[in-house]
Amino acid sequence: MMNNHDVHDGSSNVRNVMNDFLGIESHREACRYQIESVIGEGAYGVVCSAKDNKDGRMVAVKRMKDVFKAIPEAVRILRELKFDRILTNHENIVSITDVMLPRNRMEFHDVYAVFELFPSDLYRVLRAKVPLSAEHIRWIMYQIVRAVFYIHSANIFHRDLKPSNVLLNEDCDVRVCDFGLARAAFDNAPDLLFWTDYVATRWYRAPELILSYYTSYSTAIDVWAIGCIFAEILGHGRPLFPGKSANHQLELFVSVIGSPSPASIQHVRDERARAYLVSLGRQPPKGFETLFPDAHPLACDLLKGLLEWNPDLRLTAQEALRHPYFSGIHDVSFERTAQPVDPQEFAFEQSRLSVDLIKEEFLKEIVQHYHPEAATRFYTASGQILHESGGHHLEQQSAADRFRQMMRNKELGYSERNLDSMPNYDISGSQLP
Template sequence: MQQDQRKKNSTEMDFFSEYGDANRYKIQEVIGKGSYGVVCSAIDTHTGEKVAIKKIHDIFEHISDAARILREIKLLRLLRHPDIVEIKHIMLPPSRRDFKDIYVVFELMESDLHQVIKANDDLTREHYQFFLYQLLRALKYIHTANVYHRDLKPKNILANANCKLKICDFGLARVAFNDTPSTIFWTDYVATRWYRAPELCGSFFSKYTPAIDIWSIGCIFAEVLTGKPLFPGKNVVHQLDLMTDLLGTPSLDTISLVRNDKARRYLTSMRKKQPVPLAQKFPNADPLALRLLERLLAFDPKDRPTAEEALADPYFKGLARVEREPSCQPITKMEFEFERRRVTKEDVRELIFREILEYHPQLLKDYLNGTERTNFLYPSAVDQFRKQFAHLEENGGKSGPVIPLERKHASLPRYVQVYNCAFKLNPYQRTTESCFLQGPAHCRGSIQQKSQRH
């Protein structure tokens, strides 16, 4: 039976290789599958890089999903940073006006922070510091672009075995423009409760600031330290109980910032709780790490540091360096003008097509000059990809590990390659500054042995 399965897998692998995008990409295996489509790992034959090719099908079935995809591919084009996942390429559809699917090529990451935390119970203090530094460095860049991520959690942070992290999944992100108030008003905040700032508890209709992302980073860092979620609330009330059990009951002024009436009344009527010293909750942690964590988890958003302020914390002494912590130019209104008006399905289709052309410079030039063709008949191998991905969907993606989709919306980056269920970092390795100076490839060679254990 096993021999038959291996033979079937081998046949499918041959099929993938033979009928993949012969012009550029050599398909390796299926690494994810869900209601959105299929993800395959592949080799970019032009560069030799490993990539992940994601097909998202029927993107215009629901205009809200199409707008989310448009927002995400636009943001990932504008936010180019070493600690943010990168879109390498988007395949050109055969027709400008009739396409339904898109094929997005990402850099391939091996796992995500959720898997890293789950599989590694012997991470070092150097790992903790390096992880938090990368996350705050990315957040500084994102926030200086006037972007709020709004859905930071371990599963939205991709990871490699060399300890490199990259933030992904910008489907819920929003841009705050300079002419808007310092607090922003959006109505579809649906991020995971466990990492949601207290001012948002129970509210899907809130005003808030970039401090919501800082709170999420604090929750993630605490989870890295202990291996368990910090505030795994079963509902809003339980969530508030867990927060106040650790942080103590907030002041009445702070409670007034909570938008949800029920949550605000619950906090007001709550018995007085004293904060638990973080050294008691995290007895083996670096005291400097706990001082920073206490700042990140301030109940009042005004008391949380900005990402830039957090990077200047003494915890990062010897690692932080301003010249490699870039800011981003604020994103202009023109890029997200579609968010300010009611758009039709065809409007969004045209805007997504315009984003795809960013990865095809000559065709973009023709488009801007008004000389582009409606149909593209040159060999792009998109038809081959369509057949291939259809085959993968029909066969359940059995040539590789199948990872279930957790979100119903069609967000772009997910899922990533997990080579085995126990994704391990080397527990004897520590990160060094050379990871930043010479990049992740050099990091593997520069990581030093801590001890020799059997």
């Protein structure tokens, strides 16, 4: 039996049915992920392992907390999500599989991104003194360089390569992760957030960043970081340049790879830095064969090319792949390139962004690429954003809401990634000559 308002407005009945359907789908989505444990935390937020009830796989869920407290930070996080998506189809780059849809279009604060789960990372493996054979090291380094080659082919700089951003599993498969500081090569806007003196990343920072060689930088900054990672592996977890300050970092550079050439010193724009370099005197390189007597000569030769003072003379990622050190595992058919990143992906950065506008940009990213079925909740048929009064305000709990509640119960029980059986993979193929 129909009541009066049903008779009066038949279209409202259709809307009610649609709302009920959308509510059911939202509830199913909310129950998709079951949190297991906290596996990492930092300034960005928290990472949890979780079970994807849709297919039974284990995933990593990264919560980026209070994203919209500061617009520059929100822009950085949206940029990170875009890089994650753009680069996700490479076998040595971590895959992003979902970004949870918020229940309310404009009133959400945290962002939950879902990635494939890897049990450990290179930092923890090195810290735990897990033994790595020469072939394990070579295979790990090949995958890192292959990932960076792909990243650079898309005209993207990673800018924060370090052991903790190299994920590993028991088969020695590598996934490069964390594009929170990445930038596209077409974007020359200054980014003071990155160049301030972060202790955690200084050890992997190229000389041209510390010395302000140039007004713009090249992908060579990532290649230097690869060299620092390689040296740390060869040194059984001992960082090569653990500088306590910018000046100390320069001293370590000079003590290991020798003094830069007079021509390179002239490129240094900062007068005090230039004077400090000159004050250190002329010093010869120590020699990687001396520093790493157990390393193969080809490993030391590659390291020399990666840790070159002059960024113009430093090996590129592509040149590193072709180095004889990787002979026998280097295969051009497995060294794919990417399409250069589309500048339109980041056109939003050119606008004067309010909190509401940056939230709309997040929503576009989430709905278009992860939840297209939800488009009618938030957009008109012509693609215009629906205001809250005209759109569907879901009363049911969203996946993000539910995960936030579960995470609160787990955050105090922080546990590290598992290290027990890493690595157990028997590397086959050509041995180093």
